[in-house]
Amino acid sequence: MTKFLLIALCATSILAVAPKSLEAANIKRACLASDRAEATRDRCNCIQRVADQALTRSDQKTISKWFQDPHQAQELKMSRTARDDALWDRYQNFGQMAQAICS
Template sequence: MKKFLLIAFCATSMVAVAPVADAVQIKRACLASDRSAATRDRCSCIQRVANQALTRSDQKTVAKWFRDPHQAQELKMSKTQRDDALWDRYRNFGQMAQAICN
């Protein structure tokens, strides 16, 4: 379960690759986390999956969850269609990252 959470938090619809300055938000957040499984290789892999599964805006939001995981819980409990759609993309991203980066 901890590995899944790491991958999910390191923690999203196919999109064009974001500009270099924005393309590493998930990787940076992953590396900055205090999780022992957050290696450079694993965080790089998770970022590559994020580039495929999440929009740049999604990545920005998800990267914030590393510092404050409660934000993810609040979004999950939200009843708006927009938040539900983001949560679905995030879950898909987590499953893809777990399958590819484990």
């Protein structure tokens, strides 16, 4: 019975983590897919680590799209909603941290 409970607990833990890991690394993937010469695997890994500390998953999902279409970032920057302003502030903070840590 104890062995069964241990296996069940392990299976539950794996299933609980799996969806998160599938969604993770949006910034890293976008970074690697970009055509920037500076987008090395090591630098993109570093940027993803900073993103994990500075941004929510939702922020990362939104910001990762900006690598492909920077105009989306400009539209958000020009927006005057409190929500967009807050995301822009978090993005600016993330960018400064990534530059300081990953350069």
